[in-house]
Amino acid sequence: MIALNNHASGRHFLQIPGPSPVPDRILRAISLPTIDHRGPEFGALGVKVITGLQKIFQTQHPVVIYPASGTGAWEAALVNITSPGDAVLMYETGHFASLWQKMAVRLGLAPEFLALPGTDSTTGLPRSWRHGVQADMIEKRLKEDTLHTIKAVCVVHNETSTGVTSDIAAVRRAIDAAKHPALLMVDTISGLASADYRHDEWGVDVTVSGSQKGLMLPPGISFNAVSPKALEASKSAKLPKAFWAWDEIIEMNRTGYWPYTPNTNLLYGLSEALDMLLEQGLPTVFARHQRWAQGVRAAVRAWGLEIQCADESVYSPVLTGIVTPQGIDADALRKSIHGRFDLSLGAGLGKVKSRMFRIGHLGDCNDLTLMAAISGIEMGLKLANVPLKNSGVVSAMDYFAATSKI
Numbered sequence: 001m002i003a004l005n006n007h008a009s010g011r012h013f014l015q016i017p018g019p020s021p022v023p024d025r026i027l028r029a030i031s032l033p034t035i036d037h038r039g040p041e042f043g044a045l046g047v048k049v050i051t052g053l054q055k056i057f058q059t060q061h062p063v064v065i066y067p068a069s070g071t072g073a074w075e076a077a078l079v080n081i082t083s084p085g086d087a088v089l090m091y092e093t094g095h096f097a098s099l100w101q102k103m104a105v106r107l108g109l110a111p112e113f114l115a116l117p118g119t120d121s122t123t124g125l126p127r128s129w130r131h132g133v134q135a136d137m138i139e140k141r142l143k144e145d146t147l148h149t150i151k152a153v154c155v156v157h158n159e160t161s162t163g164v165t166s167d168i169a170a171v172r173r174a175i176d177a178a179k180h181p182a183l184l185m186v187d188t189i190s191g192l193a194s195a196d197y198r199h200d201e202w203g204v205d206v207t208v209s210g211s212q213k214g215l216m217l218p219p220g221i222s223f224n225a226v227s228p229k230a231l232e233a234s235k236s237a238k239l240p241k242a243f244w245a246w247d248e249i250i251e252m253n254r255t256g257y258w259p260y261t262p263n264t265n266l267l268y269g270l271s272e273a274l275d276m277l278l279e280q281g282l283p284t285v286f287a288r289h290q291r292w293a294q295g296v297r298a299a300v301r302a303w304g305l306e307i308q309c310a311d312e313s314v315y316s317p318v319l320t321g322i323v324t325p326q327g328i329d330a331d332a333l334r335k336s337i338h339g340r341f342d343l344s345l346g347a348g349l350g351k352v353k354s355r356m357f358r359i360g361h362l363g364d365c366n367d368l369t370l371m372a373a374i375s376g377i378e379m380g381l382k383l384a385n386v387p388l389k390n391s392g393v394v395s396a397m398d399y400f401a402a403t404s405k406i
């Protein structure tokens with residue numbers, strides 16, 4: 001039986017790390033009448049969103065838009081550049097890296113999955129799920145591959161299941177130091193437009209992203225940013241591809257059209273999101289997320305709880321993972337907070353299920369929505385009899401007040 005909702009007024013607090021809350025301005029844009037996707041107006045919209053996306057990915061090269069969730073864009077990245085049985089080097093940072101690896105197996109590839117070995121002594125969680133990609137491990141493995149059988153290195157930039165980012169420029173340096181021709185493929189589904197990301201400068205060959213995180217759109221569109229080297233590799237890659245094939249899409253995109261029916265109304269929303277992000281400027285957008293993340297971490301530290309990311313240099317600006325003390329079921333805590341205070345928090349996924357929860361600080365959010373989320377969590381922690389060192393609410397308020405601007 002569904003519990004009676006005694007919070008039927010006011011807004012639901014969606015503080016999961018995506019889908020993120022969608023700004024009203026974007027919702028209004030999506031609500032406009034659907035137009036002919038082969039008509040003259042549509043071409044202008046198509047060209048506008050592709051050009052705007054290139055600025056967000058920080059690339060001069062094509063960005064392909066799919067009417068699919070992020071999982072579709074993962075598949076597109078793999079099938080466009082690989083052949084059956086190809087070796088790909090992947091790195092386990094968490095649940096999403098693990099799902100991408102499983103997909104590679106299902107597609108008939110031979111993924112090798114690197115990970116930091118062992119479990120963490122304080123929390124018992126896998127060490128690899130508390131740290132970013134270790135570029136030196138990638139360099140070592142590529143140096144051993146003297147026959148260059150590895151076709152691609154695949155890493156997740158912002159691991160949404162843990163709140164840990166990875167240094168993508170360091171991964172590129174590792175590939176170059178090993179003098180290895182492997183393509184670099186990066187999932188920044190939850191990093192793009194919230195955390196700094198530079199497709200061209202960091203030498204990424206295929207970047208995968210999606211609409212429902214930093215772009216502040218509902219789920220439903222996803223992207224591949226494609227380097228000239230990846231495009232060249234796609235010409236001889238033999239894994240079957242039809243819907244995902246880059247060539248026809250990129251050709252038709254030149255005039256702003258698609259070989260199939262694109263999701264018109266979500267593209268209105270994308271156009272609006274790009275205006276909002278580019279009006280503000282990416283440095284401002286990135287700084288905003290960093291500041292929110294600092295405020296949230298101030299609360300977690302005050303409570304005396306453990307931040308899942310064990311390396312300060314790679315804290316995610318997009319979300320914070322919080323490990324619950326032994327004996328406190330994080331899923332039960334989330335359920336209680338949701339039921340009592342109408343606040344949704346991200347669940348622990350895969351190997352960290354029920355051991356942690358996640359606070360998203362992205363999308364249509366501000367200091368006070370975050371303060372509401374932190375208050376809801378503090379109340380929930382107290383109700384669950386979790387011993388707290390200090391008030392996280394007070395620490396976060398102090399942080400936000402001290403760093404606020406008129």
Ligand code: PLP
Nearest residue numbers: 069070071096160187189190210
């Ligand atoms: N990769 C990352 C890092 C994600 O956060 C997600 C979804 O949250 C995915 C991949 C899968 O994307 P989707 O659920 O849109 O298919």
